[in-house]
Amino acid sequence: MNVMNEQKIEEAVKARMTAGTNEVIKMRGDKVTVHYGEKQALFDVDILIRENQVTALIGPSGCGKSTFLRSLNRMNDTIAGCRVGGKITLDNEDIYDRAIDVVELRARVGMVFQKPNPFPKSIYENVAYGPRIHGLTRSKADLDEVVEKSLQKAALWNEVKDRLHDAGTGLSGGQQQRLCIARAIAVSPEVILMDEPCSALDPIATARVEELIDELKQNYTIVIVTHSMQQAARVSQRTAMFHLGYLVEEGPTEKMFTNPDEKRTQDYITGRFG
């Protein structure tokens, strides 16, 4: 797993050098629409997700940002009556193509949810869950290593290393959320989607998770939905503003927060609506 990641980083570095820029497109949304039954929730979203960057999706409640996030790893498939139109690609492959196995896709595009949702199992079993179902490890020693590495990357190892076999649900909220991040990392995804990962956490736990997100972007591409403007400003390199199902504007976070092109973005960021 580790080897794979290192390779990936190398490739990415190479790609940047050859392109003469330091940005590689990881995912691309092309006229993405989403319907829930008769109701259209997302209208023609065009967006680029850049590799090894954090892209923040912001916007008022019900603007479609979570819907868009969930269509990036086809979690919307589990909702009855949900249809996705347009085209979403991962490394230039259409993820809604018939040839794509949704199970494999979700292993490549992991997800962390709003409320920490560790399984009612031990800490170890929570992290080992993904590697086990995908058969990523050959031996118990391998699995132990993956669990340890994932917990280390999620900055949780030192807190739980002596009680790996205690229930994951016994951790504090912030620890639980980092456990969920470790669980997602353990299957070595390329992209991690985070749906308001800090909304159920206190400020200290939030700071820990934000720090973690910053570290993770070296190895992963991260898309995060957040309601907190400060969080978006702190952790992301790119910000996309959604409103009423439309993508209003997308750009470098710094520009979005200081000098956005759209008045709506300006108004939302300064708290005039939303």
Added chain:
Amino acid sequence: MSGLTAFLFVLVVGLIAFFAGAARARALDDGKIKAHSRPQYHGAWAMLLAVLPALGFLIVWSFGSGAYLNKQIDERVIAQTSEKSAVSDTLVRSLADGIKRLDAPANTNPPATMSELMPLLAGKGVTLAPDTQDYMIPIALDANSMASRFGWLGGLGALALAVLGALYGIRQVAVRERARHKVERVMLGTLFSASTIAILTTVGIVLSMLFQTIAFFSEVSPWSFFFGTVWDPRFAAAGSGGSQGQFGLIPLLAGTLYIALVALLVAVPVGLMSAVYMAEYASRNVRSIVKPALELLAGIPTIVYGIFALVTLGPWLRDISAVLAGGSPFIQAQSILTAGLVMGVMLIPVVSSLSDDIITAVPQAMRDGSLGLGATRSETIRRVILPAALPGIVGAILLTASRAIGETMIVVLAAGVAANLTANPFEAMTTITVKIVNQLTGDLEFNSPQTLVAFALGITLFFVTLVMNIAALAIVRKYREQYE
């Protein structure tokens, strides 16, 4: 005054207390000090003060006076006959009830002999036991007048208590009076006593069986009951000595557990899988049809399942086995297999309906978390949802097992009444419940071991299920995976 009339009067007083208390509370509220409780709580408290003590008195009084009356009748009967009969006070009481139903003046001044009284009573549709004696008539008359006197006393007493309670309650109304908390405490008491009823009933059931069981064990040694392998109670005619039967529990217990096991082997996998399908896969349309249909299945009386086993499944299995063996069938028409299969089908809806609710209660976040890691649906179900639902599912299975162990009618019809001890599922066997019914039906002396054994069987069954439930609780506690 009858108990019912007194009860109604007490309720009326309670209602008056309610409105009076509420009105007083409203009148006292001058808006300067904030009232502690709203007027209806003051009213409710006054009503409770009026009704509860009065009803308690009424209940105690009616039990007490009834017991006193019985004792009086008993003494009078003994004084008349100088011998004690267990049934004579019952005879007097039914005679008294009969006389009460006659038209005036016969209801207070009936004829002095039974031969004259009988036709009168028969005209009112009252039939009495033939050994009701003439001397009982005056006793019955006295009993009637005493009962009516007690009724009046009790009714008036209850009414007086109600009025006193109501007055006290209304007097208590004050701006800062904490009526709301008091009503809350009464609610708590009511809920608590409701929950104790079940426990007390259980204790009562055990006690009612315990004495007969002790009587049984004084005649048959516990050793030969619990470890005997032959069930042969010998329905000998009463009094013909030397016909002590054999009361071995083992064949019955084995049959009970064997049939229950076969039933669970059918019901648990099928029920669980259908629950998983309904909770996780079925569309709303399918679910709205299949779930009620399954629950309808649970409502079929077990005797109907028994008939199905007796006339259809049993003979069918026997014929199949005859064909397979080429001649003589190796499955008997009444067999463990037949009973277990049919009982299993009967239990499928129980398992599936209970498990369905439990599986549906597992939070959606668990499914999302697993699917988001690239698990398939069935992996999610096997590795996350079922483990999370396990305590509930074990509970459901145990509930099902208790039903299987307690089932009687299917066994009678499908597995027979022969108490064999066999490991062959194609032979007939029987269960504890069937034998309890067997031993208690028919004309038997009630104090013979042949009858008393039913109580020993009953209490054994009770403890078997009790131990099972305790074991299940321990298992559930050990493997619990909490998702909150």
